[in-house]
Amino acid sequence: MTPTMQQSTTLVRDGRALAALAVPLALTQLAQVALTTTDTVMMGVLGTEALAAGGLALVIFNQLRTMGVGLVTSVGNQVAAAAARAELAAAEPARRTVPDPAADPDGEVRTLVRAAMAVATLAGAAGAVLMILIGQAATSLGQDAAVAHRAQGMLAALAPGLVPCLWFQAVRQFTVGMRRPQALLRITIASVAVNAALNWGFIHGSWGLPTLGLTGIGVATSSVHLLSFLALYASARRDPRLAPLLGLDFWKADPATVRRLLGLGLPIAATYGSEAGFFSVTALLAGGFGAAALAAHTAVNQLIYIVFQVAVGLSHAASITVSRELALGDLDAARRIKNTALACGAAVMAVVGTVYLTLPDLVLRPYFDPRSATDQQALHIATGLLAVVAVLQFFDCAQNIGVGLLRGLDDTGSGFRITLIGYWAVGLPASLLLAYPLGGETRGLWLGLLLGLATTAVLLLRRYGRTLTTRAAVTRAAVAVEC
Known part of the structure; x- marks a missing residue:
């Protein structure tokens, strides 16, 4: 077999x-992003102002x-590493001459889960307060007064759902790290249907529910986050391994473990927040x-958010691996x-990009009413953005x-530092320059964004x-010394 064929076989494997x-x-x-997609489509039904707000x-x-999720994301990596070490130890029993209580992977996992739930609770509560405060300041950030007022009502409804949302993410990382994520898909698909039904009910006052309009979408979303967490918890409790x-x-979280998770999670949260903040500023x-x-x-941002989930899946899988x-x-x-991972991602993005360029009306149709003059203006702008996207x-x-x-290398600090350079030192100045002095607007x-x-x-x-090159050199040097 030629080297090229060997490489191809290895890539496939x-x-x-x-x-x-x-x-x-x-x-x-x-499936999870279908929740916000459903929300966005429902907003579009209520009109352009509701969609904007x-x-x-x-x-x-x-x-x-996203920043809260970043704080607990490292749990999956820590659990996966503990499981791999346990497998390695089981495969080489001769090395385990004396039991080491500190090396109990199950005890380590339990401690990690408890600490992750503590971090999720604190982050969710703090985030809910910040959400409401930011909503109150929307008009001072240059937003239309009517749009800002409607956004405040929805933010107040979304805020209570942040804690159960992060609880769900903490338990999710635990199941992924244990390589038992099967229930996640079933639960998330079910939540999409429940969210759509609750959205309709709270918007229009159907089935005895109060008529809340745009705010009802926020109430429905918060309710679904709570129900999803309860479903995932119940599923994990039925799994004899989990x-x-x-x-x-x-x-009862161990303070040292909480500090370790925060040490890994804060740079991840800052990295996620740096990216999300970059998109938030452009919004x-x-x-x-x-x-x-x-x-x-x-x-268009919602379309990007949908496709981005493929990258998230690849990123998590690569990271755990x-x-x-x-x-x-x-x-x-x-x-x-x-x-x-890059080859798999490029293949998916090529297919999606082709759809954007050849069928823009089909892609954007769910978001805009063709009978509305204002929506037609928004559709024209969005169509032009798809070529960039x-x-x-x-x-x-x-x-x-x-x-x-x-x-996966436990190098969470570098990601944050690099995003600061890419997004804020390159991307944001480029966005401002291209949008204002050069007249590019949206x-x-x-x-x-593309340049960043x-x-x-x-x-x-x-x-x-x-x-990796540095680690390989260190490993070779260590082996040479042992020989």
């Missing part, structure tokens, strides 16, 4: 192994939710161009996973995979390659 974990995670992410509220909610490890008594800037521009930005391979001492496999999503996928790869904002994401992707992937 690694791709299948990655897909085994990435596909269910990506499908779960897609609801979109603004969702941007703020997603900003804080149940003994699932402790929700977060008030605020788009709002300065009028309701039609903000509505177009909201619709890297943690596992490093725990097993296989640096070559950890190096190969980068190319495998078709290229942007390649870099968006690559940078997300890069963050996950570095997380399209200019998105071109700036491209810079971030290149820097993250380069950092991963260099770190």
